[in-house]
Amino acid sequence: MNYLIFGTGDYYNRYKKWFEHQEIVALLDNSKQKQYTMIDGIKVLPPEEGVKLQYDFIIILSFYIKQMKQQLISLGVCENKIYHFYDLHQLFPPNKSYIQVQYYLNAEEIIQSQEQTSFKILLLSTDLTLGGPSIALFHAAMTLKKRGYTVVYAAMWDGALKEKLIKHDIPVVVDENLPMLTMKQAAWVNTFSLIICNTLNFHVFLSERDTVIPVVWWLHDAGFFYDGVNRKVFERIHLENLKVVTVGPVPEMAVKEFLPDLKCEELLYGVREVESCTVRKSDNNVIRFITIGFLEDIKGQDILLQAVKKLPDHIRHKCEFYIVGHNKTLFGEKIQNESTNICEIVFTGSVSHEKIHELLAASNVLICPSRQDTMPTVVAEAMMHAVPCIVSDAIGTTAYICDGVNGFIFKSEDVTALAEKIEWCVTNREKLGETGRKARSIYDKYFSITAFETKFMKIVKDALGNQ
Numbered sequence: 072m073n074y075l076i077f078g079t080g081d082y083y084n085r086y087k088k089w090f091e092h093q094e095i096v097a098l099l100d101n102s103k104q105k106q107y108t109m110i111d112g113i114k115v116l117p118p119e120e121g122v123k124l125q126y127d128f129i130i131i132l133s134f135y136i137k138q139m140k141q142q143l144i145s146l147g148v149c150e151n152k153i154y155h156f157y158d159l160h161q162l163f164p165p166n167k168s169y170i171q172v173q174y175y176l177n178a179e180e181i182i183q184s185q186e187q188t189s190f191k192i193l194l195l196s197t198d199l200t201l202g203g204p205s206i207a208l209f210h211a212a213m214t215l216k217k218r219g220y221t222v223v224y225a226a227m228w229d230g231a232l233k234e235k236l237i238k239h240d241i242p243v244v245v246d247e248n249l250p251m252l253t254m255k256q257a258a259w260v261n262t263f264s265l266i267i268c269n270t271l272n273f274h275v276f277l278s279e280r281d282t283v284i285p286v287v288w289w290l291h292d293a294g295f296f297y298d299g300v301n302r303k304v305f306e307r308i309h310l311e312n313l314k315v316v317t318v319g320p321v322p323e324m325a326v327k328e329f330l331p332d333l334k335c336e337e338l339l340y341g342v343r344e345v346e347s348c349t350v351r352k353s354d355n356n357v358i359r360f361i362t363i364g365f366l367e368d369i370k371g372q373d374i375l376l377q378a379v380k381k382l383p384d385h386i387r388h389k390c391e392f393y394i395v396g397h398n399k400t401l402f403g404e405k406i407q408n409e410s411t412n413i414c415e416i417v418f419t420g421s422v423s424h425e426k427i428h429e430l431l432a433a434s435n436v437l438i439c440p441s442r443q444d445t446m447p448t449v450v451a452e453a454m455m456h457a458v459p460c461i462v463s464d465a466i467g468t469t470a471y472i473c474d475g476v477n478g479f480i481f482k483s484e485d486v487t488a489l490a491e492k493i494e495w496c497v498t499n500r501e502k503l504g505e506t507g508r509k510a511r512s513i514y515d516k517y518f519s520i521t522a523f524e525t526k527f528m529k530i531v532k533d534a535l536g537n538q
Contacts, residue, residue: 074096075099077118077131096121098121159250172244178243193265199243200228201232254280264285265285267286268287288313291340314336339522364441382490386497392417450462457507459506459510472513
C-alpha cells in the first residue's frame with residue numbers, strides 16, 4: 072500500500088513506527104516552515120501538491136480531523152480514502168505487526184502471577200506525559216497503592232511520568248500495540264481483577280472485551296475529540312460490568328452523543344496541594360493575568376488577544392498578560408506575530424510544572440478562554456493558590472463557579488465580554504483577594520486530593536463488589 076500522511080506533529084511521532092515497513096509517498100503539512108523539508112527522510116509537501124501523487128490512502132495523524140478531512144475533500148480526495156489514527160487497527164491487524172512490550176520494575180511478574188493475595192488493578196493511560204489525564208491516573212494509582220492494592224500502570228506511549236511512577240515503586244508497562252488492539256486481543260491484561268481505562272482513546276480497546284473483568288472507563292474528553300470516532304466501533308462497546316465515570320458534565324454530554332442511554336457518574340480529578348511557594352505577588356500597580364495551555368485554536372488564546380486589544384489604553388497599561396505554553400505551532404506563531412506591538416503580553420513558551428506553580432502564585436487572575444475544555448487542571452491549580460479565575464462558559468469548571476462571587480464567567484468567543492471582565496478586575500483590584508479565597512473553597516470541596524480519594528475509592532469498591 073502507498074500512503075500519504077497528513078500531520079507531522081506529536082501524533083506523527085507516536086504512530087510513525089507503524090509505517091516503517093510501508094511505502095510513504097509523502098508527508099503533508101500546512102506549515103510553510105515544514106513544507107519542502109525532509110522529515111525521517113520523507114519529503115513534506117503542501118496538501119494541494121501531495122494529493123496529486125499516486126497513493127492508496129491518506130492517514131490523518133492529528134485531532135483536528137474535521138478541518139483536515141474537509142480540506143482534503145475540497146481538494147478532490149474521496150472520503151473512503153481518508154483514515155484517522157483511530158482507524159489504524161483496520162489497516163494493521165495484530166497478527167501482521169507487533170511492537171515489543173516494555174516492562175518496568177516487577178510488572179511482568181505481577182501480570183504472569185496466578186497467586187492473588189490482594190486485588191490486582193491495571194490502570195491504562197494513553198501516554199506517560201505529564202498532561203492532566205495521565206497525572207490524574209497517577210494520583211489514582213497512588214491512592215490504590217496506599218490502600219494495599221497491587222497496581223500496574225500501563226500506557227500506549229512512553230514519557231516523563233514513567234520515572235515518577237518508578238520512583239514511587241509503581242510497576243509500569245509501555246505497550247505501543249494497545250491503540251490497535253481490543254481487550255480480547257491484548258491477552259496480558261486479562262489477569263487483573265479490575266481495569267481502569269483513562270480517556271476516549273480506549274474505545275477501540277473496549278469494543279471487544281471479556282465482560283467478566285470489571286472495567287471503569289474514566290472519560291476526560293470534550294466533544295472535539297470525538298470527531299475521528301467511528302460510530303460503529305463505539306456502538307460495539309458492551310455495557311455489562313462497565314462503569315463510566317466522567318470529569319464533569321462536558322465529557323458526559325460528549326459520550327452521550329454516541330450512547331444516549333449511558334449511565335455516567337462524576338469523578339473529578341484531584342490536584343495535590345503545593346505545600347510552599349516562596350514567590351509573592353507584586354505590590355506595584357500592575358495586575359498580572361495569566362493563561363496556561365498549549366497554543367492552539369481550541370484553547371482560545373486568540374480570543375484573549377482580541378480582548379486585550381479592546382481594552383482602553385489606561386486599563387491595558389495597568390496589566391501584564393503572561394501566555395504560558397508550547398508556542399512552536401502555526402497557531403502559536405500567528406498569535407505571537409499579532410502581539411508584536413503589545414508590550415503588556417509576555418510569551419514564556421513551555422515551562423516545568425514547578426514553574427507553573429510559581430507563576431500562578433505570582434499572578435492576580437487566571438484567564439481560561441478555551442472554546443472547549445472539559446475541566447482544565449490549571450483552573451483547579453489556580454484555585455488552590457486562591458487565584459480568581461475568568462473562564463469561558465465552554466469549560467466544565469463553570470458548574471462550580473458563581474459568576475462575580477468565586478470567579479468570573481464570560482460567553483465563549485465573546486471578546487467584548489472577556490474585555491469587560493478584565494477591566495472589572497483592574498478597577499476592582501481590592502475585591503480580588505476575597506474572590507480568590509472563595510475560589511479556594513471550590514478547590515477544597517471538589518478538587519483536593521482528599522475529595523478525589525473519597526469518591527474514587529467508592530467507585531473502585533463498587534466495581535469490585537461482585538468479586
